[in-house]
Amino acid sequence: MLPTPLLQDATNNIWRIFFSGRDEQNRSSISFFDLQASDSELTIIKVAESPVLTPGRLGTFDDNGVSPSCAIKNREGLCLLYYIGWNPGSTTRVNLFGGLSRQVENNKFERVMESPILERIPTDPFINTAPWVVQDSAGFTMFYVSGTGWKNRDFPNYNIKLAKSIDGVSWNRDGIVALDFSSERETALARPFVMKDKNIWRMWFSKRVGNYSIGYAESLDGTFWRRRDELYGLEPTNRPGEDEMVEYGVVITSSNRNWLLYNGNDYGRNGIFHARGPKFDS
Secondary structure, eight states, rough: OEEEEEEEEEETEEEEEEEEEOOOOOEEEEEEEEEEOOSEEEEEEEEEOOBBBBOOOSSSSSTTBEEEEEEEETTTTOOOEEEEEEEOOSSSSEEEEEEEEEEOOOGGGEESSOSSSBBTTBBBSSEEEEEEEEEEEEEEEEEEEEEEEEEEEEEEEEEEEEOOOOOOSSSSSEEEEEEEOOSTTTEEEEEEEEEETTTTEEEEEEEEEEEEEEEEEEEEESSSSSOOOOHHBOOOOSSSSSSSSEEEEEEESSSSEEEEEEEEEGGGGEEEEEEEOOOOOO
């Protein structure tokens, strides 16, 4: 579930893909595999032997599971792994928060803190999770999933909001909506993946109208976004395992191709799928 890429070797085009898998108690832990991307194929060259991050201590926000959301490298070249913390609900099915861990030796990760970096605040009183972080000379920009309410115990609604930070840990959240529903039929916008491509910000996200499919949007400044689902979005196909839903898309690149990694039916039960396309139009 939730493929999350980090470029490891630009010369040989090797990417580390973090993901989460569930144990017999349905708790998620985070592991990874490395793949090499060419214009013709993706080749897995390494699979981690054990998880790099496991559920937190009893009573913490992530004691029932952790799933990757975004991976970036800090100035020392070590990975910062933003993640989703799972916690059982009472009146609602689940509570979701955003957490932060950092790489230590032997590819293991430690929590920056045991409390979430995305907690409920007055502008975000419901779900706050799935952070995607972009770093530039001015600091850090986060795109994250923010709940707008619950229809019932099992059915939350959420869109995508924007936050800013100087250090990547403490965030200013003013309730700015980066991407909202395009119609009353849409009930959720999930797991943003954002990249800066020359002068264009590009976002892939999951959109729910009944079941999930993958949408696409563009921005010139990272704040105001235009939906362009018809360009690089993805709908369910007739292939087994992705004929009902597709979601959680992220993009990696080779010399002349873009590769979309994503999950299919039942939020990743059948693993990680891929689709290929040409490099973007300028």
